[in-house]
Amino acid sequence: MQRSEKTCPACGGTHLKEIYHLSAIPVQSCILLDTREEALAFPRAELKLEFCHDCGFVFNSLFDLDLVDYASTTEESQHFSDTFSGFAKGLVEEIANTYDLSGKTTLEIGCGKGEFLKELVSRTGTTGLGVDPGFIPERLPDADAAKLSFQKEYFTPKTIGIHPDFVVCRHTLEHVPDVGSFMADISEVIDGTDVGIFFETPDVNRVLSEGAFWDIYYEHCSYFTLGSHARLFRKSGMDVTNLYLAYDSQYIIQYAEPAQGNPPLDAEDDLSKLRDLAETFPEQIAATRQYWTDFVKQRHADGKTVAIWGGGSKGVSFLTTNNVGEEVAHVVDINPHKQGKYLPGTGHRVIGPEGLKTAGVDTVIVMNPIYLTEIKNTLQQIDVEAEVVAV
Numbered sequence: 001m002q003r004s005e006k007t008c009p010a011c012g013g014t015h016l017k018e019i020y021h022l023s024a025i026p027v028q029s030c031i032l033l034d035t036r037e038e039a040l041a042f043p044r045a046e047l048k049l050e051f052c053h054d055c056g057f058v059f060n061s062l063f064d065l066d067l068v069d070y071a072s073t074t075e076e077s078q079h080f081s082d083t084f085s086g087f088a089k090g091l092v093e094e095i096a097n098t099y100d101l102s103g104k105t106t107l108e109i110g111c112g113k114g115e116f117l118k119e120l121v122s123r124t125g126t127t128g129l130g131v132d133p134g135f136i137p138e139r140l141p142d143a144d145a146a147k148l149s150f151q152k153e154y155f156t157p158k159t160i161g162i163h164p165d166f167v168v169c170r171h172t173l174e175h176v177p178d179v180g181s182f183m184a185d186i187s188e189v190i191d192g193t194d195v196g197i198f199f200e201t202p203d204v205n206r207v208l209s210e211g212a213f214w215d216i217y218y219e220h221c222s223y224f225t226l227g228s229h230a231r232l233f234r235k236s237g238m239d240v241t242n243l244y245l246a247y248d249s250q251y252i253i254q255y256a257e258p259a260q261g262n263p264p265l266d267a268e269d270d271l272s273k274l275r276d277l278a279e280t281f282p283e284q285i286a287a288t289r290q291y292w293t294d295f296v297k298q299r300h301a302d303g304k305t306v307a308i309w310g311g312g313s314k315g316v317s318f319l320t321t322n323n324v325g326e327e328v329a330h331v332v333d334i335n336p337h338k339q340g341k342y343l344p345g346t347g348h349r350v351i352g353p354e355g356l357k358t359a360g361v362d363t364v365i366v367m368n369p370i371y372l373t374e375i376k377n378t379l380q381q382i383d384v385e386a387e388v389v390a391v
């Protein structure tokens, strides 16, 4: 463990240890380009993950927010998948059963295209304000303007004209470099103690224990476990009231409220386990990278056509981290807004599932195991026979 001049953005601690380094990865992996040339020339930057021994937070200490343009053609919506939209509906139901939001106001920070907020408004009777630089009004044509409004910008307390009763923040905290300031900004818009807070953030536990390199990419500058997520909130003057893993243990679900002094939950107690994981991580991720590089190169050498399923960040990371772009013939995604566009880094053109029928495929590598059944069914429906494996 080295003592550093730098401090942890989550806890201010100084016991930081470098656990991963990549010299040049695309600075955006959620973006899609209109031409192959643009995609190949897409800017790259260095990534250095550091582990904080004091709170368990993992972050890219070289992250530069100016390199990432979230207002551009970011295509993060996963709502085209039945698996994901079913999951989101379940969360809306859970929130509705936890808080009576009828007649209340909800602020969603990082609302993306607004699907979740729209669902929450219609289920609970809350009014909703969504904030996101990547919001596209045309993608939510039938939104009820009286109940639902949006600000196309980064979240800052200065422009939020309400004191919300409920704050939602899904898949956003991992994009925030200065997480301590971000929490202070949330505290600033909250007035009083009768406020509920709901966060959903990817869990880094599997990444650390299995060396899941495809889940590490430039836009994700901040990585949490149940414990480090909760420690950030407690340090920011909040009680964590419910904390668990969902979506095949990929996502942290956390409810919080302004602090009344509730004791920590059992799930928060993971710091010593995390320190052990950080110790073994460099070796583990090297092994996992080697496994998938060999897997792809061997099939390619055998004359097989390899496709990856998932034209999002995981796909871009899978292709660029190990330089296997040449050996992977196709990238498939069910999101029609991605099809026909090009992936940053390797320049693959995204095709729809039907595209595999004409293009031909022997092996499909699925970027998220939770979609395995959904994808196998799709392939069967379109009559494509292939080896299907998940990372």
Ligand SMILES: [Zn+2]
Pocket (backbone or CB within 6 Å): 008, 009, 010, 011, 012, 013, 052, 053, 054, 055, 056, 057
């Ligand atoms: Zn820390």
